[in-house]
Amino acid sequence: MDYLKSHIDLNELVIDMRKITKKFGDFVANDCIDLKVYKGEVHALLGENGAGKSTLMNILYGLYTPTNGEIYIKGKKVDIKNPNVAIHHGIGMVHQHFMLIKPFTVAENIILGIEPITSFYQLNMKKAIEDVEEISKKYGLYVDPRAKIEDISVSMQQRVEILKALYRGAEILILDEPTAVLTPQEIKELIQIMRNLTKQGKSILLITHKLKEIKEAADFCTIIRRGKKIDMVEVSKIDENQLAAMMVGREVNFKVHKEEKRPGKVILQIKELTVEDNRGISTVKDLNLTVQAGEVLGIAGVDGNGQTELIEAITGLRKAKSGQILIKDYDITNKTPREVFESGISNIPEDRQKHGLVLDFTVYENMILENFRKKPFSKKFKLQKENIINFSKKLIEEFDIRPKDENNLARSLSGGNQQKVIIAREVTNDPELLIAVQPTRGLDVGAIEFVHKSLVDQRNKNKAVLLVSFELDEIMSVSDRIAVIYEGKIVGIVDAKKTTENELGLMMAGGGYK
């Protein structure tokens, strides 16, 4: 059985969900889905956003009650009424949006709810920290138990989430889009962690739409589409294109089509820029960079090397300590976000729910977030609802935002469609420079294809595009030039067509050369 990657035991079925159906009103989110997971297996659950993966996992985790169907855990029929029951049965879940208390330390978050106490009923922090250190060592998940959540990176936060589940004695781990926020190296580490876990008899349910990772990490894969189970396949016997076709229901084009183009004049020019982060440490140091019209400049780098501060400085959200930022010779250093926007820069922010959208606004209200003061959306102080609605309808049609109803709250849209709302809004500004930070984070193949096409379209229209991404594949396929950022400096700029993943990886790790 050497074709299987994990330490799978085909004789023991740990999860057996039978004919699970879940309806929300008339809407059938899960339609008679079967899911089988063996002990020691990494089982991928593949499907587009909105296909019903999350619903199925929420049922398994006790957040929803199924309308129909049965769940067996280790051969025993169970009724998972709430997450506590799920935890009791050894199920742990790491959500895509982390459920951590930010001002608390790592250890405090991990022990939350089952705190070790001293014989005098005091919180035993010493033991807590020891416990955390012990399990973190056991599974190779290094964390600093004393660090505060708000001070550590997203990938560290994810480890905390995994440790939290393990600390509660999880045998079956549900990982919801775990690699969406990780660098290539971190993804490799995570896959290694998953191996370690399966070696110790844990089973992992990996929710994802990244085919490459399924190929690398998973043993079996269950594919669902529009609430229905399409198939369960053995991963080693199928290729990525077949997986994608099963997921989307049509052939998917992975290659970004770009027409030949010679870059034009300089649009964005950054000179000797230094920016400090919240702690007063210069995370961007004397950085120089130019972006030209008609090119996509990709910034590659590991998370936390100054990308966030750089973009915040350009967009006016953070003051630059020294240096200059010019757009077409116009100085926008330390201008307000509004002035930066007016100067011709649009931005697809990294955290679409925090910065990109007002989730409790409707889609049409979100469409005018930057332009609501302008005609035709308002006249003097009065909003012109009819014009706003018509404009939104047009964009919803043009960018294929689903469902096609501008009255929906942004909150109710899937991640991919939320991103489409932002892209529709930003691209329609027809900016000189479009900045996109991690624009495909957490999106499925179909949506990624769309996002990449939108970026390249801007480039083809002879506009400048600045793309920041932690995903090398994305950087390499979309960019014309790639600038590698390391410790707040650009350590190298290479031609995307000529470079290799190895060369970039080396520079990203600090082994740069000019």
Added chain:
Amino acid sequence: MKQKIINETFLFTILAIVMGLLVGAVVIFISGYNPIEAYGLMIKGIFSKPKYIARTIIRATPLILTGLSVAFAFRTGLFNIGAEGQFIIGALTAALLGYFIQLPMILHVPIVFLGSVFIASLWGAMAGYMKAKFGVHEVIATIMLNWIALYTSNYIISLEKVKMPGSESSYDIQETARMSIDWFKGIVGASTKVNFGMVIAVLASILIYYILFKTTLGYELRAVGYNKDAAEYGGIHIKRNIIVSMSIAGALAGAAGAVHVMGVSYRASTLAAMEGYGFNGIAVSLIGNNSPFGVVLSSFLFGGITYGGANMQLLGIPTEVINIVIGSIVFFVAAYRIFQWITIFFNHEKPQKEDR
């Protein structure tokens, strides 16, 4: 979809009110009285005579305005505990302008009213400024400002030129500064101080609705309230919005104080403790789901129960019990809102319905 949510909210609010009344009934029963009789008296106390209806309306008027004040701030992401202090400042200013200035009525009434609203809006803006400039949480700032308002008012009223001898109040405001509706008094009696306050309150609720949902200002304020990060990203000036929002909230609560002085009391009095118009505004806003029209309805409920409820004393039921009834209603409405927030929280995990 949107319509459905509104109806559901309305339904659950009614349910919460009924639950509150039931708990109140139990309390009345335990205290040794007949709840049906007691509630009967309450309803009679509201509806049996035109005079009572008028008085219920008068009772509800300042609550609409303070309720709007809290609701407006809340919609923009701020918790205005300071309606009480803003009310006091509005009332004080009205009493002073109404007494010291001599003008024909057609000028005097608007000057007193707008002057009071203006000063109270500055009072509210102070809390907004402190939040925007120094990051002082508005709850702390407004609580402090409430006490400052109370003692400032008490001090000014105690001044020789202001205080009416032999009383604990200021001199009565000039006839020309009063906004009573005299011809109506023929119907409900001279002691029922029918005034234009209700008209102002209803107009204010329409205006607030308009500002919040139809103007660019309201759009900005709500965007900041829901998600200030995205608002800032979109180029909205957050600090300015905080100040603007608090000044509008202050203006509304100040209007309540002005209406109270110009229509009902004609004077400002030294207070040993706060009267609670502003604090009740918080409850009114909560019951009214922070919506401008919901606030009007819940003010009537509040006014009705406090005014009509006083009638229960005829049975010997102490006023404390009446307050327990009100407290229960607020409790159940709040509990329902919490339930609603939890649903919203879990909606986050709900399946996306794009594939429909």
